[in-house]
Amino acid sequence: MKKNQNSDKKAKYNYNAINLLHNCRSGILSTVSKKNKNYPFGSFATFITARDRTIYFYFSDIAQHTINIKENPKACLTISKTISHEDMQNSQRLSLMGNIKSIKETNKEYCRNKFHEFFPESKNYINFHGFNFYQLEINSIRWIGGFGKIAWLKKEDWESKDPKWKKDEKSIINHMNNDHSNSIISSLNAQHNIKDYNAKMIFLTKDGYYVRSRKEIFFIQLEQQCNTIQEYKDELINLAKKYRSFELAKSKQTNKK
Numbered sequence: 001m002k003k004n005q006n007s008d009k010k011a012k013y014n015y016n017a018i019n020l021l022h023n024c025r026s027g028i029l030s031t032v033s034k035k036n037k038n039y040p041f042g043s044f045a046t047f048i049t050a051r052d053r054t055i056y057f058y059f060s061d062i063a064q065h066t067i068n069i070k071e072n073p074k075a076c077l078t079i080s081k082t083i084s085h086e087d088m089q090n091s092q093r094l095s096l097m098g099n100i101k102s103i104k105e106t107n108k109e110y111c112r113n114k115f116h117e118f119f120p121e122s123k124n125y126i127n128f129h130g131f132n133f134y135q136l137e138i139n140s141i142r143w144i145g146g147f148g149k150i151a152w153l154k155k156e157d158w159e160s161k162d163p164k165w166k167k168d169e170k171s172i173i174n175h176m177n178n179d180h181s182n183s184i185i186s187s188l189n190a191q192h193n194i195k196d197y198n199a200k201m202i203f204l205t206k207d208g209y210y211v212r213s214r215k216e217i218f219f220i221q222l223e224q225q226c227n228t229i230q231e232y233k234d235e236l237i238n239l240a241k242k243y244r245s246f247e248l249a250k251s252k253q254t255n256k257k
Helices: 002-023 064-071 105-118 120-127 166-179 181-192 229-242 250-256
Strands: 026-033 039-046 055-060 074-081 092-102 131-144 150-153 200-205 208-213 216-221
Touching: 002 074, 002 092, 002 131, 002 150, 002 216, 026 064, 039 055, 039 064, 055 064, 055 105, 055 120, 105 120, 105 131, 105 200, 166 181, 166 200, 166 229, 181 200, 181 208, 181 216, 181 229
Parallel strands: none
Antiparallel strands: 026 039, 026 074, 055 131, 074 092, 092 131, 131 150, 200 208, 208 216
16 A cells, blocks of 8 residues: 555656646756866756657857856756745755757757747847757656655656657647647646637647747646657547536637637
């Protein structure tokens, strides 16, 4: 019984850690400073996630953290979420350790498009020399969900691996936006308390999908990780059933279009 309880606890921790990861856009990146006798160097960094849980950065060559990782690729990204009225020590925190390296040439277009979607100002960086995309390949994960909710999460759940539905991403998105927009709208309402008849799915991850609503982007988390197109289909159906009571009136939806 105790083993099952621990397993359920770890699964919940992993679910919450994934939610925090995909809902965050920035954190503190710690790199190793050769110039300063290998002391850790912390800096603010914005990021996006890949289709899996790989982290993408857009760095200037002259930034100190970029100089550091070219000497030593080891790094740690720490992200957190604190509700204003809560004790800071009781906040959710996630530390992701691994090696930072340049992204593959085949991933650059996807990375650029997604980064520009999340950070429109980054489009201007193309006018400057020395900005490049990097990725953090995660090998250690530390989760703190508050007092007593602490664990090292399984490395194998966070390894870089493209899902099998990768080539079908656009068709899935188009199908959902065209034929099942009510499910997207109800999920946004359920998970973020946002009522928007014109919300649109824009990107998929194996943990859920991103929705654009009123010039902002929100993450909708699925119950289970999806690596195949059938798994994604099943999870989207499950979410639609789960959030049926959050659907908005169709008559109003029609009037809004």
